[in-house]
Amino acid sequence: MWDAQQTSIFLGASRLPDDSYQKAEELLLKFANRHGIITGATGTGKTVTLQILAEAFSDAGVPVFCADIKGDLAGISMMGESKDFLEKRAAEIKLEPYELSQYPAVFWDLFGEQGHPVRATISEMGPLLLSRLMDLSDAQEGVLNIAFRIADEEGMLLLDMKDLQAMLVNMAERASEIGARYGNVTRQSVGAIQRSLLVLEQQGANHFFGEPALKISDIMRTTRDGRGAVNILAADKLMMNPRLYATFLLWLLSELFEELPEIGDPAKPKLVFFFDEAHLLFNEAPRALLERIEQVVRLIRSKGVGVYFVTQNPLDVPETVLAQLGNRVQHALRAYTPREQKAVKTAADTFRPNPDFNTYEMITHLGTGEALVSTLAEKGIPSMVQRTLIRPPSARMGTITADERAKIMSVSPVAGLYDEVVDRESAYEILQKRAADAATAREEADKAAQQAEASNTSGWKLPDFGGNSGGSGSREPVRRQSSGRTSQRQTVTETAIKSIVRTVSTTLGREIVRGILGSLKKR
Structure with a gap:
């Protein structure tokens, strides 16, 4: 339950030498913005750990944003159900009282089907992330940067897909003029970008680019009773286009970084961001993008934002980013192949050793719902790794029905704010008007020339x-x-x-x- 004086989050109880669970393992709220990672093989309990963290942050008055990959995180919006194995787990770790609850959820969906539409403008996305999204070459990325520069200089907004397409057509027509100012702009490069835009459009990106764009303040809401909103992004369909999924979440992080003020180390985070299937963010990412990710992760904590990566393998996260993650929850890993053995060793080496057990061996012997936990203790020093039985969630575990989702959306604090698309004057309309004016001027000039020829010709x-x-x-x-x-x-x-x-x-x-x-x- 929500407590204004709460200073820590109860994760579970660690096993003592006599095999009893008595020592509480907690995450201090004042260090929750130092980021974290949740890893483990499929079926070992990562999603439940994500849910109990989201519930705890909400109870502490901290808004949460997370992706629902399989649809089973949506149950956090419904009242929990009493079950024997949950009651048994609560008794084992001495969780008293174990209370069932439900949490203030806001559903989002890039396609507007299972949640409120999420949109961003082309300008907000920027050329770097768009290049990543379209997998452009260096030359094509350079052309895209020129398009953004010209749009800025000529006062044209790039809001949706048709704005960028119109801008590229205009650049191809003015290639000689533009090339003299900014460098060579070939029709081949422009054509390649246009083809990539067509692919994005077929994958549904045209639903994402446009207005009204998502306001950061709308994912940082708290309820009247002081609990933080749990923002859930429906990602089951989005996962069919993993590049769009990763680019969107990186854009959201970048927006948080750019818009939020510096606040240092607050008593608790302003927002906690869970990045599920985190390996999609780093797969085949160019060096420039990796540097951007590292920069955002390193500096965004001073904005009061905690970022938690959720993935199967700690090797999915680059070492430069992994070094920034102070709070760690490691579920079981298997070590059958050389790569899996390397992953286990990497995970073991990131923990502060515990003399009571071998960390490497323990990772391969953890049961479902168990994890090795190490969080930042007083003075920001990592605690000794502990074998921990994770606490049971208070809300429902699993999916919800379409009717339940629709009911929650109807009373959402953002209901009606993003449902209708707004198409104001931008680059497409401006360039269309310019083309029409130019055509009219040519017709008038041709007509005047014909009249002059008719009046001046004599025999x-x-x-x-x-x-x-x-x-x-x-x-x-x-x-x-x-x-x-x-x-x-x-x-x-x-x-x-x-x-x-x-x-x-x-x-x-x-x-x-x-x-x-x-x-x-x-x-």
């Missing part, structure tokens, strides 16, 4: 000797308007005149020749 013709000219055979020329084309036929009068001219010229020519020759003969 000359001989007078009509048939009397139609109204004169007496005057040679004074008569101007006529050009019809814009030349006749291929001559009038009878014109033909006659040309014949007379040729005859006169020929006769005159002969007379001149005879005169010249005659004078030569006389000489």
Whole structure:
């Protein structure tokens, strides 16, 4: 239950040398923002550990954001059910009283099907994360950076997919101009990005990019009685596109990092973020992205945000990130293959040793619901690793029905805020208007040119000797308007005149020749 004076979270009880569970293992709230990791093989109890941590943080007044990969974390929103094995576990670890409860859950879904829609704008995502999402080459990433730069300089918002597509088309048309300012922009690179956008659109990313964008404050709510909201992202369908899943959660972390103020080390976190299936974040990630992740994890704790990675294998997390995780819960691992043996050794080496047992061997012998636990104790020093029986959850374990989900969403504090898409003027509309204005200007220019040509083009013709000219055979020329084309036929009068001219010229020519020759003969 919620307690304003609460300073720690009860995780379970550790086993003493006589095999009894008497020593409470706790996570101090003042060190909960130092991040953590939950690892273990499938079926060893990672999801239940995530649930009891989410419940405990909510009771402490700390909002939580987590992904529901299989749909069984949604049960936290419903009243728990009394079961024999749960009662037995509570008695073993001396959890008294063991009370059933339900927690204030807010459901989210990138596709808007099992929760409130989650959206982000293209501008908020930024070129680095978009390049990661589309798996672009260095050259293509450079073109994408140029697109963002031009949009900023020309005052165009990049909000949704069609904005970015319109921007890329505009860049291809202005490739020479842009290339002179920012470097070579090839049509091949632009085309590759456009094809990647098409793939994203087919995978449903067009539901994610747009407005209204998610406000960070809406995942940091507390209830009237002081409990933190448990934000649950429906991720079963999202997992079909793991790159989108990882990019979205990294974007959310980045937004938290950029928006929240520095507060140092608070008495308890402002928000706790659980990253389930964490290996998806790091798989094939370029060096620049890994550096970004490391930076966010290292610095976001001073914003009061705790990040907890949930994954099967500690090798899934890079060493530079693993070193930042002070609170550790290790469920059982198997060591059948060389890689699994290496994973067990890595996990064992991250704990402060306990002289009562061999950590390496213990990891392979843990039962379901058991874990090796080490948290930051006073002065931030890691506690000695302990074999711990994890406490039972208070809320329901497992899935909920569609009707139960719909009922919870109907009374959600964000109901109606994100349901309708908003499409305000942005790059697409601006570029469409520019193209229409340019087309209109070209049409007007062509029309003006045709009119000018028609008025400036003129021709000359001989007078009509048939009397139609109204004169007496005057040679004074008569101007006529050009019809814009030349006749291929001559009038009878014109033909006659040309014949007379040729005859006169020929006769005159002969007379001149005879005169010249005659004078030569006389000489």
